[in-house]
Amino acid sequence: MTSASLVPAPVTARVPAKVNLELLVGPRLDDGYHALSTVFQAVSLYDDVTVAAAEEWGVSVHGPLAHGVPENADNLAMRAARLVDARFDVEPVHISIRKGIPVAGGMAGGSADAAATLVALDHLWELGLDREELEELASQLGSDVPFLVAGGTAVGSGRGELLAPVLARGTYHWVFALAEGGLPTPAVYAECDRLRGSTPVPDPVANPALMSALRSGDPHELAPQLANDLQDAALSLRPDLGEVLSAGMEYGALGGIVSGSGPTTAFLVEDNEAGIDLAVALTASGVVRDVRRASGPVHGAHVIHHRVD
Numbered sequence: 001m002t003s004a005s006l007v008p009a010p011v012t013a014r015v016p017a018k019v020n021l022e023l024l025v026g027p028r029l030d031d032g033y034h035a036l037s038t039v040f041q042a043v044s045l046y047d048d049v050t051v052a053a054a055e056e057w058g059v060s061v062h063g064p065l066a067h068g069v070p071e072n073a074d075n076l077a078m079r080a081a082r083l084v085d086a087r088f089d090v091e092p093v094h095i096s097i098r099k100g101i102p103v104a105g106g107m108a109g110g111s112a113d114a115a116a117t118l119v120a121l122d123h124l125w126e127l128g129l130d131r132e133e134l135e136e137l138a139s140q141l142g143s144d145v146p147f148l149v150a151g152g153t154a155v156g157s158g159r160g161e162l163l164a165p166v167l168a169r170g171t172y173h174w175v176f177a178l179a180e181g182g183l184p185t186p187a188v189y190a191e192c193d194r195l196r197g198s199t200p201v202p203d204p205v206a207n208p209a210l211m212s213a214l215r216s217g218d219p220h221e222l223a224p225q226l227a228n229d230l231q232d233a234a235l236s237l238r239p240d241l242g243e244v245l246s247a248g249m250e251y252g253a254l255g256g257i258v259s260g261s262g263p264t265t266a267f268l269v270e271d272n273e274a275g276i277d278l279a280v281a282l283t284a285s286g287v288v289r290d291v292r293r294a295s296g297p298v299h300g301a302h303v304i305h306h307r308v309d
């Protein structure tokens with residue numbers, strides 16, 4: 001056997017974006033984070049993350065949405081790789097990311113890449129991590145990362161990292177309106193605090209009507225239950241999003257909401273055809289520069305490609 005044959009073949013993991021069907025933000029805690037009750041759904045906009053054995057650690061980012069993503073140690077995928085290295089002392093890899101998830105858009109693209117890197121490295125270096133170990137590593141990388149490992153539909157509590165599955169029937173169809181520029185998550189939480197001032201904030205509790213809507217599988221039942229406590233803050237920082245939300249509802253969405261910390265807006269529609277109609281209407285209106293259609297729930301980070309040369 002030659003030494004070249006000992007180098008493992010590159011591994012690609014595919015990872016979805018998320019939308020928060022409900023994002024209830026509780027009081028600011030002493031560590032600066034906020035207690036959350038959130039219902040995540042994984043949707044079919046994907047990043048593909050390939051890890052390949054290399055002489056030294058590195059990361060590169062590709063595709064039309066790659067602009068503004070760091071190609072250095074600040075990349076969340078690289079932080080995930082260094083965490084795995086610190087724990088398991090693995091050989092270096094080059095990470096190549098193909099972005100299909102809007103950047104800094106409130107759809108957890110960076111967290112998704114961290115989740116995909118954990119899953120891909122587990123496969124490449126045959127670490128044999130179980131789900132619990134993966135989620136524990138994920139929670140060290142960010143509040144949203146465990147959900148991007150898990151996928152599906154789930155309730156997140158704590159900082160968003162403590163997950164419980166939700167019984168959701170059916171498939172939901174979404175149109176996402178992409179916005180120019182991004183919104184930094186910490187700035188949106190800070191604006192939420194500023195708007196609340198000294199008003200006492202109760203601990204957040206998941207809304208039973210949302211859970212029952214998800215069990216029904218009916219988008220008409222789900223639409224009125226969509227809720228986002230960060231929406232006012234996102235609109236305060238980006239007033240133009242109000243016009244996008246109004247346009248989406250006017251052109252036939254069942255419900256519309258800012259996705260997480262924004263500035264992407266998410267519209268729930270009746271079915272695939274309604275999604276095509278809304279995407280066309282929003283683009284033609286000139287209010288929205290770019291749209292993506294997606295459906296959910298879908299699986300979390302998973303290996304799609306293990307090349308054998």
Ligand SMILES: C[C@@](CO)(OP(=O)(O)O)[C@H](O)COP(=O)(O)OP(=O)(O)OC[C@H]1O[C@@H](n2ccc(N)nc2=O)[C@H](O)[C@@H]1O
Pocket residue numbers: 020023032033034035036038105106107108109111141142143144145158159160185186189259260261262
């Ligand atoms: C708002 C949400 C909704 O799912 O995501 P995005 O919409 O940005 O993707 C999340 O709460 C973001 O999760 P994530 O982006 O993983 O957050 P982290 O890296 O852990 O934290 C980034 C910053 O967000 C704020 N933060 C985050 C989570 C939380 N429960 N309370 C907070 O106040 C803090 O200011 C923190 O410094």
Ligand SMILES: Nc1ncnc2c1ncn2[C@@H]1O[C@H](COP(=O)(O)OP(=O)(O)O)[C@@H](O)[C@H]1O
Pocket residue numbers: 068069070074075076077097102103104105106107108109110111113114182183185261262
């Ligand atoms: N792999 C990555 N993909 C996207 N952004 C990343 C990544 N790694 C680090 N970042 C940084 O994280 C910021 C937030 O990006 P992202 O996770 O896409 O947004 P959000 O937190 O709104 O969901 C970006 O502006 C970028 O500087």
